[in-house]
Every structure is written in structure tokens, then in C-alpha cells.
Amino acid sequence: MPGRGLTPRSVAIVDDDPAIRLALTRLVGSLGYAPTPFENGGHLLAALGTIEPGCIITDLQMPGLSGLDLLHQLRLRRPRLRVILVTAYPSDVNRRRALASGAFAYLAKPFDAEEFERCLAGVFDTP
Amino acid sequence: MGQGSGQVFSRWPSLASASDGSPAADARPAWMLSAPRRRWPGLVEDGARAGLAVLAPALLAGLAGWGMAAGQAAAVAGAGGLLAALFATLHVARLRRALRASEARFSAIFERAGISMWREDWSMAAEAVASLRRAGVSDIESHFAARPAELRALCGRVLIKDVNAFTLEETGARNKAAFVGPLDRLLPPTDQTFVQWLVALGRGDRFFRSEAHIVRADGQQSDVLFTAMLPRDRAEFSDILVTSLDITAYKQAQARLAAAESDLARAARSITVGAVSASIAHEVNTPLAAVAANAQAALRWLRRPEPELAEVTAALEDVVSEARRARDVVARTRSLFGTASLALAPVDLVGAAREATLLAERELRANGATVLITADPDLPPVTGDLVQIEQVLVNLLVNAAQAMAGSRGRRDVAITVRGEPGAVRVTVSDAGPGVPPEQRARIFEPFHSTKPGGMGMGLAICRSCIDAHGGDLWLDEAPGGGAAFHVRLPTACRAAA
Numbered sequence: 277m278p279g280r281g282l283t284p285r286s287v288a289i290v291d292d293d294p295a296i297r298l299a300l301t302r303l304v305g306s307l308g309y310a311p312t313p314f315e316n317g318g319h320l321l322a323a324l325g326t327i328e329p330g331c332i333i334t335d336l337q338m339p340g341l342s343g344l345d346l347l348h349q350l351r352l353r354r355p356r357l358r359v360i361l362v363t364a365y366p367s368d369v370n371r372r373r374a375l376a377s378g379a380f381a382y383l384a385k386p387f388d389a390e391e392f393e394r395c396l397a398g399v400f401d402t403p
Numbered sequence: 404m405g406q407g408s409g410q411v412f413s414r415w416p417s418l419a420s421a422s423d424g425s426p427a428a429d430a431r432p433a434w435m436l437s438a439p440r441r442r443w444p445g446l447v448e449d450g451a452r453a454g455l456a457v458l459a460p461a462l463l464a465g466l467a468g469w470g471m472a473a474g475q476a477a478a479v480a481g482a483g484g485l486l487a488a489l490f491a492t493l494h495v496a497r498l499r500r501a502l503r504a505s506e507a508r509f510s511a512i513f514e515r516a517g518i519s520m521w522r523e524d525w526s527m528a529a530e531a532v533a534s535l536r537r538a539g540v541s542d543i544e545s546h547f548a549a550r551p552a553e554l555r556a557l558c559g560r561v562l563i564k565d566v567n568a569f570t571l572e573e574t575g576a577r578n579k580a581a582f583v584g585p586l587d588r589l590l591p592p593t594d595q596t597f598v599q600w601l602v603a604l605g606r607g608d609r610f611f612r613s614e615a616h617i618v619r620a621d622g623q624q625s626d627v628l629f630t631a632m633l634p635r636d637r638a639e640f641s642d643i644l645v646t647s648l649d650i651t652a653y654k655q656a657q658a659r660l661a662a663a664e665s666d667l668a669r670a671a672r673s674i675t676v677g678a679v680s681a682s683i684a685h686e687v688n689t690p691l692a693a694v695a696a697n698a699q700a701a702l703r704w705l706r707r708p709e710p711e712l713a714e715v716t717a718a719l720e721d722v723v724s725e726a727r728r729a730r731d732v733v734a735r736t737r738s739l740f741g742t743a744s745l746a747l748a749p750v751d752l753v754g755a756a757r758e759a760t761l762l763a764e765r766e767l768r769a770n771g772a773t774v775l776i777t778a779d780p781d782l783p784p785v786t787g788d789l790v791q792i793e794q795v796l797v798n799l800l801v802n803a804a805q806a807m808a809g810s811r812g813r814r815d816v817a818i819t820v821r822g823e824p825g826a827v828r829v830t831v832s833d834a835g836p837g838v839p840p841e842q843r844a845r846i847f848e849p850f851h852s853t854k855p856g857g858m859g860m861g862l863a864i865c866r867s868c869i870d871a872h873g874g875d876l877w878l879d880e881a882p883g884g885g886a887a888f889h890v891r892l893p894t895a896c897r898a899a900a
Contacts, residue, residue, distance in 0.1 A: 293689055295725055299696035302718050306703030337685065364688035365681050385692030389699035 285400050288329035290314045290346065291362075292338045296385070300333060307393055317346035324353065331380075331399040336363035336370060347377050358399045362387065432607020434637050435533045453494050460486035519570040519627075519647040521582070525604070527560040529640040532604045543605040545753065547598045548776040558597050561586040564642070573649055574619055581620040589617045591624065593773045595760070608633055614650070616768070626654040658765060683736055690729040697721045745871060749784035749895045750792055752827050756818045759796035763804070770804040771814050772833075778820040785827050785892040787872050792892070795865045795876070799831040799888045802861070806835030806886060817881075826874075828891045832881035843878050 287309045291297040297313045304311040312327060314320040317334065318341055332350065336343035343361050350357055358380040363370060366384035374382045381395045464483020468476035513520055532543065540546050547554040566582040576582065582589070590597055596615040603611045612630045619625055631645040701718035704711040753776070760767070760774045767774060785792075800816060807814040812834060819830045838846060849863040862876075869876040874892040881887040 293693075295693040295721065295728070296689060296696070299693040299700065299718075299721060299725070302700035302714065302721075303696040303703070306700040306714070362692075364685045364692060385688045386695040387692065389695065389702075392699075 285331070286310045286312065286327065286329040287331045287333060287396070288312050288314060288320055288323075288327070290317055290320050290332065290334040290338075290343075292316060292335065296335070303389070303392070304333070304396070307396060309396065317341035317343075317349070320346070321349060321353070329357070331396065332357060332359045334359060334361060336361050336374070337365065344373060344377060347374070347379055351378050360395060360399070431536050432605070434529075434607065434635055434640075435536060453491065457487045457491045457494075460484075460490060513565075513644075514568045516567060517569060519573050519649070520567045521563055521570065521645045521647060522565040523586070523643045523645055524562040524564055524641045525600075525643050526637075526640040528557055528601065529604055529634075529637065531557055531560075532601050533637075536605055543602045544598055544757070545778060545780075547601065548757075548778065551775055554598055554601075555587060555592070557601070558590060558594075559585040559587040563589070570647070574625075576620050591616060591618050593768065593771070595764070595774070596629075603633065609635075614654075617647075625649055625651040627651075661765065683732070686732045686736075687729055690725040690732065693725040694722050694729070697725065745788040745791065747786050747788060750787045750789050750892075751782075751784050752792070752829050752892070753778045753782060753820050755789060755793050756796055756820060756829060759793045759800060760818070762793065763797045763800040766801045767804045767816070770808050772804040772807060772816050773814065774800070774816045774818060776818045776820070779822045782820060782822050782827055783894045785872075785874075786895045787874075787892055791868050792872070792890075795868055795890060796829065796831065798861050798865050799890070802888075803831055803833035803835070803886070806833050810835060823891065826891050826893050828889055830887055830889050832883075832887035833885040834881070834883050835885045837880055837884050837886045838878060846878065847876070 287304050289297060289300045289304065289311050291300065291313075292315055294315070297315065301311040301313045309331075312323075312329065314323070316338060320332070320334075332346075334343045334346055341349075343363070347359050347361065350359060359378075360381045360383060361374045361379045362383045362385055364385040366382075371382045380399055383392065383395065460483050464480050464486070467483070468479040471479065513522075535543065535546060562585055563582050566579055570576070570582060571579065574581075586597070594615060596613045599613050600611060609632065610630075611633055612628065614626060614628055616624045616626055626649070628648040628650050629645055630648070631643055634640050634643065697718040701715045701722070704714040704718070756776055756778075760776065796818075800818075803816045804814070807816075815834050817830075817832045819832075821828050821830070847862045847866045866876045869890055869892070872892055874890060876888065876890050878886060878888050
């Protein structure tokens with residue numbers, strides 16, 4: 277299943293925390309996807325065009341451009357791009373706002389690896 | 404004794420405490436030492452004027468009759484005598500008129516004053532205080548704290564002799580009979596202010612001012628502020644003029660303000676707790692997420708047909724470092740909420756217990772609870788932070804009062820302060836339902852609350868505070884079945900012992 281086709285499916289990871297960024301990059305890589313880390317949403321938006329990831333995993337609470345801000349920007353520029361929001365401080369309000377803004381999924385840190393894997397698979401396998 | 408900022412039962416400071424200057428603490432006030440005032444200087448002064456009016460005509464008549472014939476002399480003397488009698492009558496009439504005017508003036512001032520005034524006979528109470536001081540009792544308050552019945556009996560020997568018209572006007576009483584009589588009819592059994600009068604008398608204060616609650620004829624309690632100039636002379640104790648100001652509305656406003664303040668503080672605290680817990684959640688969840696993701700990645704790499712050991716090693720190294728990061732977050736959080744430094748000083752636990760009783764006054768009264776303090780004599784001070792110790796005692800008192808809220812019998816809270824080897828123990832026991840043995844340990848756990856809307860932090864904080872003092876806080880059963888909380892604190896000189 278992972279690595280189906282010749283080019284692995286590309287996932288952009290946005291998190292201001294270097295440890296989380298690296299850990300997510302490793303996890304996504306170990307699941308057979310091609311991860312590209314970004315330390316903030318601005319860098320990702322600037323890189324769009326050069327790379328075209330199939331999925332974005334972004335932290336919700338970040339200085340400057342927040343995960344929700346990034347989601348709104350991406351809805352304008354890449355309406356079909358799927359975005360998974362992750363947060364270390366889950367709340368019902370944020371979950372509702374994230375899903376209402378068109379997030380594909382909302383995961384609370386620390387997340388369950390199986391759930392994460394299912395979620396990523398869903399991004400690429402759901403039409 | 405500090406005046407806590409959150410104090411609801413205000414202590415109105417006596418403007419003039421003690422006599423002049425600062426006499427030694429055990430010096431007896433002047434009124435106890437002075438012999439009854441002698442009456443003859445007044446007699447001489449009054450007599451001189453009357454004598455002048457009577458004796459002068461008689462003397463003149465006598466001089467005029469000098470050398471005259473017996474018959475003439477008798478006539479002159481008779482005329483002089485008549486004149487003297489006339490003067491004497493006029494003088495007495497003038498004196499009586501002046502007296503009547505003076506009485507009318509006093510009565511007008513007393514009756515027509517726009518403030519409630521009471522005339523009270525305190526001579527028995529003064530005599531009791533004087534004999535205690537003569538017997539060597541210098542701490543009147545402690546003396547009566549150990550003898551509540553004696554105090555109550557003494558209260559009944561203070562007599563209200565008269566009240567003015569405004570008193571009836573203000574209270575709606577039909578006649579003076581509602582007030583005239585022993586003082587203990589008006590002061591409820593929960594009163595804590597009467598003893599302060601005795602303390603002021605014993606100290607020889609010139610002035611006394613205290614809040615009190617009185618029971619009105621209709622059974623309602625009202626808050627009053629009593630003020631009196633205290634006598635300088637033993638004889639004057641039989642007629643002390645006390646003014647009484649109804650401060651019920653003021654106290655209610657004050658209580659509402661205090662309630663609003665404490666609601667606000669509670670709201671602010673829960674907002675702070677929310678913000679802090681959000682921040683802690685974020686700080687802890689982030690390294691945990693890194694640990695979980697790295698560990699899962701390592702597993703994936705290991706489970707591949709050809710394990711990527713370099714990836715596995717890197718991921719596991721990060722698992723270790725992120726676990727350390729999580730540990731540091733927890734350590735930082737602990738130091739953030741750890742014990743702030745204590746302001747250590749010698750603390751008199753009996754004084755602290757009394758002060759705590761005053762601080763908890765509103766809550767005690769709201770639950771109809773009466774506090775009785777008994778203490779061993781000559782207890783050594785303990786080392787501690789007075790404010791924190793008082794706060795712990797206030798907490799225990801409020802808990803005790805609330806525990807008895809539903810009870811029908813007497814709602815007594817007993818505070819006993821006892822010396823133990825190297826320590827002093829304060830026990831706060833109530834007459835409530837008590838705490839079953841299986842719940843006694845849990846009651847000190849954080850977030851364990853039995854009160855609606857309670858944070859469940861009170862006793863947890865009390866215990867950590869007493870722990871920080873090197874003391875113990877525990878709970879068992881009071882003799883009557885209620886709860887008894889014990890606070891044991893090491894005495895100041897334990898290190899030397």
C-alpha cells in the first residue's frame with residue numbers, strides 16, 4: 277500500500293516546534309509517504325508551485341500564521357488540497373472551527389499512530 | 404494584631420487606648436487605684452456661698468445690736484435672723500431652679516438627640532474586672548475565653564437603665580421596657596464583643612467603640628456600633644452613657660461587597676487555573692507527541708523487511724531527549740506552584756486562633772455558629788508564618804461552621820490550644836455529622852470537594868501549608884461525634900531543646 281506507484285505521495289508538515297516537526301517527518305516517512313517539513317505556514321505558501329503536496333499536516337497553535345489562518349489561505353489557493361490540523365491543546369471550539377473551515381481531520385497531540393495512519397490513508401484514498 | 408484586608412467584622416479602633424502615654428502592660432488603670440472621690444471640697448464650696456447669704460445678715464445684725472439695750476438688741480437680731488432666713492430661702496430656691504434647669508437640659512439633650520443613647524450601669528462589671536486585676540489576672544480576654552458561662556453571667560449584671568426617644572424611634576420598640584434591663588437580653592449568645600468591653604475597662608481605656616449584634620424585640624438581629632467614654636472614676640461606672648448607631652444596612656452592603664469580591668476572586672482563580680492548565684497541557688503534550696511519533700516511526704522502520712537501523716537509532720534518541728523535555732516541563736511546573744517562601748516569626752497560636760475567629764465572623768454568624776476558645780496557660784510560641792497559619796484556621800472554622808449548617812442542636816465550634824512536648828496543638832472541633840473514617844484520608848486530596856461549586860482545594864492547601872511549617876494536620880472524631888481537625892506546629896525553641 278505505501279509506495280504504490282513510482283512516486284511516493286507527498287505530504288507537507290508545518291510545525292514551529294523542531295522536535296515535533298522532525299518526529300512527524302520521520303513517522304510520515306516510515307509510513308511510506310514523502311514528507312517535506314516547513315517551520316511555518318508562510319514558508320509552505322511560498323513553496324507552493326515548486327512543490328505540490330497531496331496533503332498538509334499543520335499545527336494549530338503557531339506564532340504568526342496559525343493553522344486556521346493557513347487553512348483559510350490554502351482554501352483560496354488550493355481548494356482541493358486536504359489539510360489535517362493537529363493540536364497540543366484540543367478543545368471543542370477549535371475542533372468545530374477547524375472542521376467548519378474545511379479541514380479534512382482534526383487530531384489531538386499526542387495522537388494514536390493507527391489513527392494517524394488511517395487518517396493519512398484516507399486523505400489519499402478518498403476521492 | 405493585623406487588620407486583614409478581607410476582614411468583614413470590622414474592629415473599630417479605640418481612639419484613646421490606655422490612659423496617657425504607654426503604661427506597663429500590667430499597670431492597673433487609674434480608676435481601680437483611686438480611692439472614692441472625697442465629697443467635702445464640693446461641700447465647702449457650696450456651703451461657703453450659702454453661709455455667706457445666711458451668716459452675713461446675722462453677723463451684721465449682731466454687730467448692729469452691739470452695745471444696745473437688750474430689747475433693742477433682740478429686735479435687731481430678730482430682723483437680722485429674718486433677713487438671713489429670707490436670703491437662705493432665696494438661695495435654696497435659686498439652687499433648686501438651677502438644678503431643675505440643668506436636669507431639663509440633660510434630659511433634653513438625652514431625649515432629643517438624633518442618635519440612640521443608652522444609660523447603663525457597669526459598676527458590677529467594673530468591680531469584677533477590678534477584682535480580677537487585683538488577683539493578678541492581666542489577660543482578661545483569655546480568662547473569660549476559658550470561662551464562657553462566667554462571662555455570660557457578668558453580661559447579665561450590666562443593666563440598661565434608660566434609653567432615649569430616638570432609640571425607640573429607630574428600632575420601632577413600643578416603649579423603653581424593650582430595652583431597660585440586663586444587657587444579656589439584648590446580646591445574643593454568639594456575641595463576641597462584650598469581652599472586649601471588659602478588656603478596655605481592665606486596660607483603663609478612655610474610649611470604647613465596638614460593633615455588636617443585638618436582638619431586637621421582634622427577634623431580628625441588627626448590627627450596631629456602640630461608643631462610650633469610659634469613666635475615670637469608680638463611682639461613674641453606675642451611669643455610663645453609650646451611643647448606639649444602627650449599621651445593619653452598612654454591614655449588609657459590606658457583606659455583599661465581600662461576597663462580590665470573593666466571587667470575583669474565585670472567577671479570576673478559575674480563569675487562571677484554566678489558562679495555566681491549558682499552558683501545561685500544551686507544554687506537556689508537545690514532547691509527548693514527539694515521543695509517540697518517534698517511537699511509532701522507530702517501530703515502522705524496525706518492522707520493514709530490511710530494518711532501517713540508522714532511522715531507528717535517530718528516532719529512539721529523540722524519544723529519550725523528548726522524554727527528558729517532558730520531565731523538565733513537569734519540574735518547572737512544580738517549582739512554579741511550589742511553596743512560596745514563608746515569613747517565619749514566633750507566632751502565638753492562641754492569638755492567631757482569636758484573630759481567625761474574627762476573620763471568619765461573617766461565615767460563623769451566617770451559619771449560627773458559636774466559637775469557644777480554651778487554651779492552656781503560658782503556651783510557648785511556634786515558629787511560622789502568621790498569615791498562613793491564620794488562613795488555615797479560618798479555613799477550618801469556616802468548614803466547621805458549614806458542617807453544622809443543617810444541624811438542629813447547638814452549633815458550637817470548640818477551639819482548644821494545648822501544649823505538647825516540643826509542639827503546640829490547635830484543635831478545631833464541630834458538632835456536625837463528622838467525617839466517616841474511610842473518607843478521612845481523601846478529604847485532604849486536591850480536587851476532592853463535598854461542597855457544591857467547591858474547588859476541593861481548601862484542605863489540600865491547608866495540609867501543604869502546615870507541611871511546609873514542619874507540622875501536621877489531621878482529622879479524627881470530636882467527643883460529640885463531629886469532626887475534629889488537629890494542627891500541630893513545632894514550638895520556636897525546639898531546635899534548642
